Amino acid sequence: MSADRDLPSTCRVAVVGGGAAGFFAAIACAEADGGPVVLLEKSSQLLAKVKISGGGRCNVTHACFDPGVLVTCYPRGGRELRGPLHHFQPTDTIAWFEARGVKLKTEADGRMFPITDRSETIIQCLMDAASASGAEIFTRTGLIRADRSAAGFRLALDGNRTLDADHIILATGGPRAATGGPAVAAALGHTLSEPVPSLFTFHIEDERLKGLAGVAVERARARVVDAAFDETGPVLITHWGVSGPAILRLSAWGARWMHKRDYDFSIRVNWVGAQTRDDMMRDLRTMKETKAKKLVAGDPAFAIPARLWERLALAAGIRAETRWAHVEREALLAFAEQLTAGEFQVRGKSMNKEEFVTCGGVNLREVDVRTMESRRCPGLYFAGEILDIDGITGGYNFQSAWTTGWIAGHAAAAKASA
Ligand SMILES: Cc1cc2nc3c(=O)[nH]c(=O)nc-3n(C[C@H](O)[C@H](O)[C@H](O)COP(=O)(O)OP(=O)(O)OC[C@H]3O[C@@H](n4cnc5c(N)ncnc54)[C@H](O)[C@@H]3O)c2cc1C
Numbered sequence: 001m002s003a004d005r006d007l008p009s010t011c012r013v014a015v016v017g018g019g020a021a022g023f024f025a026a027i028a029c030a031e032a033d034g035g036p037v038v039l040l041e042k043s044s045q046l047l048a049k050v051k052i053s054g055g056g057r058c059n060v061t062h063a064c065f066d067p068g069v070l071v072t073c074y075p076r077g078g079r080e081l082r083g084p085l086h087h088f089q090p091t092d093t094i095a096w097f098e099a100r101g102v103k104l105k106t107e108a109d110g111r112m113f114p115i116t117d118r119s120e121t122i123i124q125c126l127m128d129a130a131s132a133s134g135a136e137i138f139t140r141t142g143l144i145r146a147d148r149s150a151a152g153f154r155l156a157l158d159g160n161r162t163l164d165a166d167h168i169i170l171a172t173g174g175p176r177a178a179t180g181g182p183a184v185a186a187a188l189g190h191t192l193s194e195p196v197p198s199l200f201t202f203h204i205e206d207e208r209l210k211g212l213a214g215v216a217v218e219r220a221r222a223r224v225v226d227a228a229f230d231e232t233g234p235v236l237i238t239h240w241g242v243s244g245p246a247i248l249r250l251s252a253w254g255a256r257w258m259h260k261r262d263y264d265f266s267i268r269v270n271w272v273g274a275q276t277r278d279d280m281m282r283d284l285r286t287m288k289e290t291k292a293k294k295l296v297a298g299d300p301a302f303a304i305p306a307r308l309w310e311r312l313a314l315a316a317g318i319r320a321e322t323r324w325a326h327v328e329r330e331a332l333l334a335f336a337e338q339l340t341a342g343e344f345q346v347r348g349k350s351m352n353k354e355e356f357v358t359c360g361g362v363n364l365r366e367v368d369v370r371t372m373e374s375r376r377c378p379g380l381y382f383a384g385e386i387l388d389i390d391g392i393t394g395g396y397n398f399q400s401a402w403t404t405g406w407i408a409g410h411a412a413a414a415k416a417s418a
């Protein structure tokens with residue numbers, strides 16, 4: 001890897017972007033004799049997102065091995081990913097890393113990590129594989145423009161450098177800025193859907209949640225009041241609102257809708273998961289009869305953490321010193337409502353530091369997903385987050401990068417050596 005070493009003036013395949021997708025594409029292409037392959041990274045750091053991914057542990061993929069099920073975890077691009085996942089899916093990811101000495105393990109929720117629990121293990125593996133494949137890597141070498149030329153493409157790079165490439169694989173990541181990869185794709189005939197954030201947490205200022213940061217409910221159900229987004233799973237109360245897998249999934253499915261509303265909307269939370277308000281009312285009546293002398297606030301049930309239970313009771317008008325026997329029907333009804341359908345006003349969002357992703361990117365209708373080659377500009381390929389594909393949290397975003405990178409690399413190699 002070098003910024004000082006002279007860049008060759010030509011190559012068969014130029015892979016642009018030294019992230020997960022770019023590395024996978026470059027390695028696949030070079031291993032399949034598509035060389036010479038050159039990997040260009042604009043910054044000084046390779047695989048920067050892999051490093052910070054999964055809280056520094058790198059959630060490499062998800063233990064879901066049926067492409068038909070896997071695609072349901074992609075709010076955008078799932079339908080188009082189905083075919084590619086039949087060629088390279090999580091079993092292939094596991095085998096790919098294992099063949100290069102990296103074992104993955106599965107956690108209870110299906111997320112897969114290297115057994116070392118360190119993202120450096122994945123980085124080292126990708127660096128070693130790239131080096132063994134013969135792909136040449138250049139950092140501080142950003143792509144500014146790509147023009148069609150007789151042989152393929154002439155790339156204009158940082159520092160007034162140029163490179164002639166027969167084929168390009170664009171893997172520049174989420175298209176947050178219009179420059180760089182997105183601008184190159186647009187100049188070569190592509191349209192990109194508007195980039196908006198996905199996988200974020202919700203800002204909620206509400207007395208019921210104040211001071212409860214860190215309290216988690218294992219199986220809550222969160223629904224958006226004015227839209228059909230509905231997720232069940234862990235919900236975590238934070239200093240500024242709510243987070244956790246159920247909330248992150250809501251943010252992924254609702255990314256565009258929430259963006260349009262400027263992140264100002266209401267959600268209903270059922271802290272007990274599946275139970276309806278009527279079921280809850282029946283259970284609360286039984287508790288009133290059987291626990292008459294006990295304090296309601298001091299008697300949490302349904303696996304709801306004590307402090308949250310107490311707050312929800314208070315929101316229903318049941319004070320800390322109230323015993324079950326003295327709870328009126330209206331208060332019982334209000335408590336059932338708080339437990340199963342409490343409404344919370346969301347005003348704003350925060351980045352989820354463990355994993356976030358951009359919704360939007362190169363329009364998939366313009367890409368042949370069997371090869372990841374552009375339908376608008378032959379010889380141009382795409383891989384990773386620059387495409388309009390994004391998954392919920394849990395390893396799905398890297399899986400999409402591995403799958404599209406692997407396919408683009410092989411397809412470009414086949415064309416390059418034809
Ligand atoms: C904090 C965080 C944690 C995450 N954790 C996980 C996780 O555990 N599991 C998971 O599945 N997903 C995770 N993700 C999402 C995942 O990291 C991305 O989906 C994935 O990295 C996308 O890979 P990529 O190669 O397409 O893009 P990137 O990783 O963004 O790489 C693109 C590269 O291209 C370079 N580049 C951009 N423009 C140019 C240019 N003009 N010329 C040359 N180079 C250029 C960039 O500098 C960058 O290095 C996480 C994301 C974040 C932000």
